[in-house]
Amino acid sequence: MWSWVAHRVTGFLIFFFLLVHVADTALVRVSPEAYNVVIGAYKNPVMGLAEAGLVAAIVFHAFNGIRVMLVDFWSNGPRYQRVMLWIVVGLVVVTMAAFLPRHLSNVFGGH
Secondary structure, eight states: OHHHHHHHHHHHHHHHHHHHHHHHHHHHHHOHHHHHHHHHHTOSHHHHHHHHHHHHHHHHHHHHHHHHHHHHHSTTTTTTHHHHHHHHHHHHHHHHHHHHHHHHHHHHHOO
16 A cells, blocks of 8 residues: 555656746746746755655656556566565665765765
């Protein structure tokens, strides 16, 4: 059940990000100065951590979506759904372990 909840929550967060992204990108047509102010506000450690959370949400949502499709359309899917959930968790951990060092060094290292 928690994977179902997490899938819905991550889907909502990704949707919310896309709305904000479209809105702030549209600012460049309205006011390039306002766009530069908004983009400048994104260049701080809090937003860097939020970006890491966004990547984690996208990675989990993508891998769990594949698991949901396998459970729904593979005849043995329901039998292996718990094993596949742990595979999803493992893939998320491995993916984030590869992503976070470079991203966090950029966020906190000032590169």
